[in-house]
Amino acid sequence: RKEVEQDPGPFNVPEGATVAFNCTYSNSASQSFFWYRQDCRKEPKLLMSVYSSGNEDGRFTAQLNRASQYISLLIRDSKLSDSATYLCVVNIGSNYQLIWGAGTKLIIKP
Amino acid sequence: ETGVTQSPTHLIKTRGQQVTLRCSSQSGHNTVSWYQQALGQGPQFIFQYYREEENGRGNFPPRFSGLQFPNYSSELNVNALELDDSALYLCASSPSLLAASSYEQYFGPGTRLTVT
Numbered sequence: 001r002k003e004v005e006q007d008p009g010p011f012n013v014p015e016g017a018t019v020a021f022n023c024t025y026s027n028s029a030s031q032s033f034f035w036y037r038q039d040c041r042k043e044p045k046l047l048m049s050v051y052s053s054g055n056e057d058g059r060f061t062a063q064l065n066r067a068s069q070y071i072s073l074l075i076r077d078s079k080l081s082d083s084a085t086y087l088c089v090v091n092i093g094s095n096y097q098l099i100w101g102a103g104t105k106l107i108i109k110p
Numbered sequence: 111e112t113g114v115t116q117s118p119t120h121l122i123k124t125r126g127q128q129v130t131l132r133c134s135s136q137s138g139h140n141t142v143s144w145y146q147q148a149l150g151q152g153p154q155f156i157f158q159y160y161r162e163e164e165n166g167r168g169n170f171p172p173r174f175s176g177l178q179f180p181n182y183s184s185e186l187n188v189n190a191l192e193l194d195d196s197a198l199y200l201c202a203s204s205p206s207l208l209a210a211s212s213y214e215q216y217f218g219p220g221t222r223l224t225v226t
Contacts, residue, residue, distance in 0.1 A: 004152075041222075043200055043218060043220055044153065044217055089152075097158065097166055098143075098155065100153045100154070101152050102152045
């Protein structure tokens with residue numbers, strides 16, 4: 001079983017729709033959680049950290065469920081510019097390494 | 111831009127050859143992490159350097175080695191290249207070890223290595 005698993009993509013979604021990404025992690029000692037965005041042939045860029053109480057940044061909402069070892073990202077009112085691959089990232093805490101999911105590709109259609 | 115630079119941007123090598131990739135970290139950053147990202151996959155942690163010492167290593171064979179210099183720039187060396195080594199190699203610099211485990215990783219644009 002992979003340490004961090006994400007929905008296999010791609011997601012093809014019309015502009016304006018709401019999109020939800022899911023991610024599960026296997027190590028219950030995981031302490032920090034993030035969503036990164038990666039455009040085609042570019043480096044990953046931090047989208048948002050995920051806090052236990054859930055957090056929101058504009059159209060983006062991240063949730064964490066420690067009991068289920070599950071992380072989610074919701075994008076509301078999707079834009080063409082949201083098209084990218086979204087990567088779920090986890091830090092176990094016993095070291096300083098980040099464990100990455102394989103990513104879910106999002107394609108927003110006009 | 112993050113201020114992290116990598117060279118070269120693209121590279122083509124043949125199987126069995128050796129390659130050196132370079133990373134200049136952002137000013138003031140003492141920690142560099144290297145990742146391998148195969149097509150369609152997330153980045154895989156190779157190793158991390160903190161103040162010129164290797165601080166941790168992922169599941170990569172010894173033919174992957176590295177260095178960090180006094181100015182905190184870093185090199186990734188891969189010997190005896192295999193076809194499966196074809197990937198995007200990313201480096202990320204951080205102002206500290208703690209920051210490296212959180213959101214403060216600043217990625218370079220990567221080096222795309224093709225092994226034929």
